[in-house]
Amino acid sequence: MILLVFAVMSFVVMRLFVLDLVDEVWDGGWELVVRNRGREARIPLTEIINVNYDRFSNPPRVTLMLRDPCEFGSEIAFMVRQRMFVLGNPARRVALDLIGRIDAARLAQQYEPDPMEDGEPEEAE
Numbered sequence: 001m002i003l004l005v006f007a008v009m010s011f012v013v014m015r016l017f018v019l020d021l022v023d024e025v026w027d028g029g030w031e032l033v034v035r036n037r038g039r040e041a042r043i044p045l046t047e048i049i050n051v052n053y054d055r056f057s058n059p060p061r062v063t064l065m066l067r068d069p070c071e072f073g074s075e076i077a078f079m080v081r082q083r084m085f086v087l088g089n090p091a092r093r094v095a096l097d098l099i100g101r102i103d104a105a106r107l108a109q110q111y112e113p114d115p116m117e118d119g120e121p122e123e124a125e
Helices: 002-017 090-110
Strands: 024-027 031-036 039-044 048-053 061-070 073-079
Touching (some): 024 073, 061 090
Antiparallel strands (some): 031 039, 048 061
């Protein structure tokens, strides 16, 4: 009986903290490249509505909430690489950097010229 309870608790802990992590997240400039189980998705920074990091989790993790779900769902969670002998939470540094870049991407998107503003609508072919 104790072994069964331990197995269920272990599965729940693994499901909450490890099994929902994607394999890789790479910085692609104005987008993030997410890879998981051989599949890849490119997520523009403007599609991220929230960045969260866990202060006390090990491994350090960051969770992104998306405006529109991608093929991996509406939340993307990933581990942050830890460097030896560096103080502080690496997930916090990554999250704060992402928040700043997301704000810059949204601001840049606001000021992009609208092709319809020049007064001549484009003709459809």
